[in-house]
Amino acid sequence: MNGPRFNSFKFWVHFVCGALFGVFYGLRVWGRSSHAAQMSISQGLLIMSASSIVWGIIAGIASTTGWDEP
16 A cells, blocks of 8 residues: 555645636636527526536546656
8 A cells, every 4th residue: 555645635725726717617618608698597607516516526636646746
């Protein structure tokens, strides 16, 4: 068991940064949609929430892979 240790603080910092990116990405996807005018606010919030969760998880998992460790 000499693999990389899990650092929860590092995971959450990367998760929050990825989630912030995801919110802006979701907002852009919502705004560029050809049906954006017909979408409700709740659908737009759902797109932004799902995007922030997905990007947050991707960033958090990428932080624990150990590729940036010495």
